Amino acid sequence: MAGRIEGRIALVTGGASGVGRATVEAFVREGAQVVLTDLNVEAGEALAAELGGKACFIRQDAASAADWDMVAAAVRERFGRLDILVNNAGILLKGSIEDATLDDWQRLMRINADSVFLGCKAGVALMKDSGGGSIINISSIAGIAGRDDYAAYGASKAAISGLTRAVAAHCRRAKYRIRCNSIHPDGIMTPMTAGSYPQGVDPARFTIDADPMNRACLPADVAAAILFLAEDGSRAVNGIELRVDSGQFVMSI
Numbered sequence: 322m323a324g325r326i327e328g329r330i331a332l333v334t335g336g337a338s339g340v341g342r343a344t345v346e347a348f349v350r351e352g353a354q355v356v357l358t359d360l361n362v363e364a365g366e367a368l369a370a371e372l373g374g375k376a377c378f379i380r381q382d383a384a385s386a387a388d389w390d391m392v393a394a395a396v397r398e399r400f401g402r403l404d405i406l407v408n409n410a411g412i413l414l415k416g417s418i419e420d421a422t423l424d425d426w427q428r429l430m431r432i433n434a435d436s437v438f439l440g441c442k443a444g445v446a447l448m449k450d451s452g453g454g455s456i457i458n459i460s461s462i463a464g465i466a467g468r469d470d471y472a473a474y475g476a477s478k479a480a481i482s483g484l485t486r487a488v489a490a491h492c493r494r495a496k497y498r499i500r501c502n503s504i505h506p507d508g509i510m511t512p513m514t515a516g517s518y519p520q521g522v523d524p525a526r527f528t529i530d531a532d533p534m535n536r537a538c539l540p541a542d543v544a545a546a547i548l549f550l551a552e553d554g555s556r557a558v559n560g561i562e563l564r565v566d567s568g569q570f571v572m573s574i
């Protein structure tokens with residue numbers, strides 16, 4: 322049976338770990354050919370090797386314009402097109418407005434927001450030449466809700482929402498057949514949040530697997546939402562903020 326994105330060419334940044342890794346695995350399972358990029362060469366190459374000929378790894382700093390030029394040229398040369406782009410690479414630095422430094426702010430803006438801006442630019446250029454596609458930007462609940470200890474991180478993720486809507490509107494007006502949506506997860510069990518659970522307590526206790534009303538979801542839960550936005554079944558969904566947070570946001574308003 323054909324997969325849900327059979328034969329599509331997909332690019333996933335930060336694809337070596339957590340949500341990115343789960344997305345690469347889901348895309349390969351559903352029939353896509355995946356280019357995964359990351360700064361972590363060892364983990365990226367290991368995942369590509371595990372997935373055989375369906376995935377290849379390129380070392381990329383997603384916040385570097387030169388690296389985006391290199392990755393876009395490689396995709397164009399190898400596949401001649403791009404159908405799906407997931408701008409997922411990111412970092413987390415905690416801090417309230419009183420604690421966060423200008424260095425924290427600038428680092429988060431560079432890695433979390435510049436990377437998505439550059440990714441959207443490269444994605445639109447590739448996709449408009451090959452009949453359209455789907456761009457999925459990974460933001461956070463911290464980009465929508467007021468989280469006191471995520472001042473700079475939340476701002477970097479809110480930037481993604483505004484950019485996503487502008488890209489969706491531009492591509493619609495230009496009739497490029499490119500959709501652009503953002504995903505806003507909360508509390509995913511990944512290496513990024515490994516230190517956020519009480520010491521000595523098994524983090525699995527907080528997952529949605531342990532209790533469907535718990536807050537923490539798994540990378541595969543986010544990958545499932547990404548897959549939905551990637552496939553043609555979501556063709557009428559454009560410019561949205563999709564929350565994948567086990568209802569945490571509605572509990573806080």
Ligand SMILES: NC(=O)c1ccc[n+]([C@@H]2O[C@H](COP(=O)([O-])OP(=O)(O)OC[C@H]3O[C@@H](n4cnc5c(N)ncnc54)[C@H](O)[C@@H]3O)[C@@H](O)[C@H]2O)c1
Nearest residue numbers: 335338339340359360382383410411461506508509511513
């Ligand atoms: N874990 C959570 O609870 C959570 C919640 C909301 C949003 N997010 C977002 O989800 C995305 C994935 O996070 P995760 O939890 O899977 O984290 P993770 O740390 O497991 O994975 C992030 C990956 O991005 C890579 N990366 C970091 N900076 C990079 C750069 N400049 N260029 C290329 N690759 C880079 C890392 O090497 C790593 O492999 C991030 O954008 C994060 O902000 C995570």
